[in-house]
Amino acid sequence: MLAKRQIDRNILISAFSISRSCIIGSGRASEIQMAIFEVESWHVAEGKSEEHALAMRDWLKWVNQHRELFPEWKSLRYFVKYIAGEESSRHFIVWEYDSLQAFEQYKVRRENYEGPYKEYKKVDPYYMNVFVHAGLKNELWKPLERDLWIE
Numbered sequence: 001m002l003a004k005r006q007i008d009r010n011i012l013i014s015a016f017s018i019s020r021s022c023i024i025g026s027g028r029a030s031e032i033q034m035a036i037f038e039v040e041s042w043h044v045a046e047g048k049s050e051e052h053a054l055a056m057r058d059w060l061k062w063v064n065q066h067r068e069l070f071p072e073w074k075s076l077r078y079f080v081k082y083i084a085g086e087e088s089s090r091h092f093i094v095w096e097y098d099s100l101q102a103f104e105q106y107k108v109r110r111e112n113y114e115g116p117y118k119e120y121k122k123v124d125p126y127y128m129n130v131f132v133h134a135g136l137k138n139e140l141w142k143p144l145e146r147d148l149w150i151e
Helices: 002-025 027-035 049-064 100-110 117-124
Strands: 036-042 072-078 091-097 138-141
Touching: 036 100, 049 072, 049 117, 091 100, 100 117
Parallel strands: none
Antiparallel strands: 036 091, 036 138, 072 091
């Protein structure tokens, strides 16, 4: 399953690289600088609620203490769906990047968990068997009408 996650990430990077080329070719290069959101979601593995909660808290603390490793992350947010039918209890991490280019730079640099990212991998809950890996989703969201958002 770990290999599948890497394949999915590579597909995302390839697809958005192609999309970026099309935007540049169409003369709308300014869209590339628009923030994007990477959204990863999952359900907690059965019987692992306490371990999952601790792993997520430890991971969030670790990334906050090592912000220099993640300069492309404009923001990081953690959610759980509360009332959503079958999707209730689905957990979400939402990373905000300044641009598609920032997203790509980070993914390439962290790709094989080398250098300081070896330590990151040790605290990444993904590798602690607390997720239902079969249902893990990874998406990229592009904001619309952000100038009209209420923040």
